[in-house]
Amino acid sequence: MCAGSDPRAPGASRRPSRDDARVTRRIPSVLALMTPFPFAVQADDTVEVARAMMEEHGIHHLPVLRDGRLAGVVSARDIGLAYDVLARRDAQIPMLVWAICTREPYVVEVDARIDSVADELANRRIGSALVTKHGKLAGILTLTDICRAYASLLRESDGSGAGDDDDVA
Numbered sequence: 001m002c003a004g005s006d007p008r009a010p011g012a013s014r015r016p017s018r019d020d021a022r023v024t025r026r027i028p029s030v031l032a033l034m035t036p037f038p039f040a041v042q043a044d045d046t047v048e049v050a051r052a053m054m055e056e057h058g059i060h061h062l063p064v065l066r067d068g069r070l071a072g073v074v075s076a077r078d079i080g081l082a083y084d085v086l087a088r089r090d091a092q093i094p095m096l097v098w099a100i101c102t103r104e105p106y107v108v109e110v111d112a113r114i115d116s117v118a119d120e121l122a123n124r125r126i127g128s129a130l131v132t133k134h135g136k137l138a139g140i141l142t143l144t145d146i147c148r149a150y151a152s153l154l155r156e157s158d159g160s161g162a163g164d165d166d167d168v169a
Contacts, residue, residue: 030117031110033149034131034139040065041074043098047082050074050097060144061128063137064101070137072101073130105130110138118146 039057041050043066050062054076064072074097082100106129108117117129121143131139 027113027115029111029113030108030129030131030139030141033114033145034110034141035145036139038063038137038140040137041097042066043071043096043101045097046094047079047086047097047100048094051079051083054079061140061142063105063130063140064097065137066098070105070107070130070132072098072103073105073128074101075127078102102126107132108141109133114146114149117141121146 039053039059040063041053043064053062054060060076062074063070064074066072078100082095086095106120106124106126108129108131110131110133112131121127121129128140128142130137131141
């Protein structure tokens with residue numbers, strides 16, 4: 001064995017392990033994953049306006065603004081339920097977003113850690129967090145954003161032993 005080739009020797013370099021990556025990897029803030037400058041609707045917009053905006057942009061959550069301030073969030077599920085109600089009543093009377101949105105939504109600052117926000121989304125059983133910077137709407141973070149990041153992380157950490165942890169027998 002050559003001098004200096006012992007990996008246990010002081011100052012010897014060694015190949016980083018997966019555990020090292022877990023220890024040294026910093027947990028990112030929501031800023032890293034959020035959708036910045038999200039589309040939003042006004043509280044006095046009709047449900048149809050919100051539905052059309054979601055459909056046009058392929059999104060499922062919209063922040064709701066009232067008097068220029070963040071006041072709620074409306075989801076595609078909320079809209080689907082509203083359409084069920086509208087189908088049973090006079091469709092001539094428009095339903096406003098304010099009537100169906102979630103008021104006092106889950107709001108976090110841009111520097112909030114992803115792990116904390118993901119835990120809170122799961123605990124509350126909700127699909128999005130509105131992200132602010134100094135009290136102003138800056139973005140939206142959804143479960144879809146978190147799932148995509150997690151999938152990417154899994155692909156990055158997947159070594160040649162793919163499937164080793166999946167053995168059942």
